[in-house]
Amino acid sequence: MLITGTTITLVLIASIYAYQILEQQRGVSEFEVAKKSIISFNDALESVAWKLQGTRSSRFTIEYGQLTLTPNINSISINATIASQNYQLSNSTFPGTTGTVTYFISDKYVTFGEGYQSYLFGNNSNILVGTADSYGRALINQPATWVSIALDYRVRVMRTSVVNIGGIDVNYVDIWVIKVKMLVTQPWSYIHDFDLKAKCTAIKTATYGPYTVSGAQNAVISVGIGSSSNSGSIALVSGKVVFNVVVSEVQVYV
Numbered sequence: 001m002l003i004t005g006t007t008i009t010l011v012l013i014a015s016i017y018a019y020q021i022l023e024q025q026r027g028v029s030e031f032e033v034a035k036k037s038i039i040s041f042n043d044a045l046e047s048v049a050w051k052l053q054g055t056r057s058s059r060f061t062i063e064y065g066q067l068t069l070t071p072n073i074n075s076i077s078i079n080a081t082i083a084s085q086n087y088q089l090s091n092s093t094f095p096g097t098t099g100t101v102t103y104f105i106s107d108k109y110v111t112f113g114e115g116y117q118s119y120l121f122g123n124n125s126n127i128l129v130g131t132a133d134s135y136g137r138a139l140i141n142q143p144a145t146w147v148s149i150a151l152d153y154r155v156r157v158m159r160t161s162v163v164n165i166g167g168i169d170v171n172y173v174d175i176w177v178i179k180v181k182m183l184v185t186q187p188w189s190y191i192h193d194f195d196l197k198a199k200c201t202a203i204k205t206a207t208y209g210p211y212t213v214s215g216a217q218n219a220v221i222s223v224g225i226g227s228s229s230n231s232g233s234i235a236l237v238s239g240k241v242v243f244n245v246v247v248s249e250v251q252v253y254v
Helices: 002-048
Strands: 055-082 085-088 096-106 116-121 127-129 136-142 146-153 155-165 168-182 188-213 217-225 228-236 239-253
Touching: 002 055, 002 096, 002 116, 002 136, 002 146, 002 168, 002 188, 002 239, 055 168, 055 239, 085 188, 127 217, 127 228, 146 168, 155 217, 155 228, 168 188, 168 217, 168 228
Parallel strands: 096 168, 127 155, 168 239
Antiparallel strands: 055 085, 055 096, 055 188, 055 217, 096 146, 116 136, 136 146, 155 168, 188 239, 217 228
8 A cells, every 4th residue: 555655646747747837848939939920920920011001910829928019118209410500300299109029928937036137130220220130129038027028119210312402412311210000908818829919000201300410420310219219320412401200009919
């Protein structure tokens, strides 16, 4: 009886341990698949961002974590400085605020250590100056007992042309913003199998200027998203400068 009882206990312990290992492996596998789904969704969103009414989706399968849509979490601010003169290129409604898409999973399945941060793609700068890099950035973060992958979008700035108008050279600088909107009005989480959709619902433009450029100058463009701010420089020729802020509103929904 004693041997039988001991054997049963050992079998139960081994079974529980094996089950925990299996569950952890499944959680790790889901995390890896979630990374691929976020990359795929970013590709889908960027492909429709500048195509009015364009729609694409990406498939998610989530059992051990959750995907959360958070609307209006970060304000967007844009400023330009030329020869110490500052010009505000945004306000509380334009571009306004943007949302984030975040996958969460417990650290009992995946852990990198508290304080870990790494970008799946993109980097910590809010601004892209004349590059072909993706607007999107996805930050893997472990602040405490969970690991997250947060997807949001940076701002692209580029001098697109210089046009001589009435003997004056006019610099045209375009600033492209992807603004993520949600159907939900508060953070909302999803699990199981679903398609995450992106639809371009509006493309709006605001023009600022012309402002005077005395001699060869750089326009320093500062972009704030939430609590962080970064800047980049755009070379200008003497004359005038016009800033076009172009905002794509992309609705994200399940």
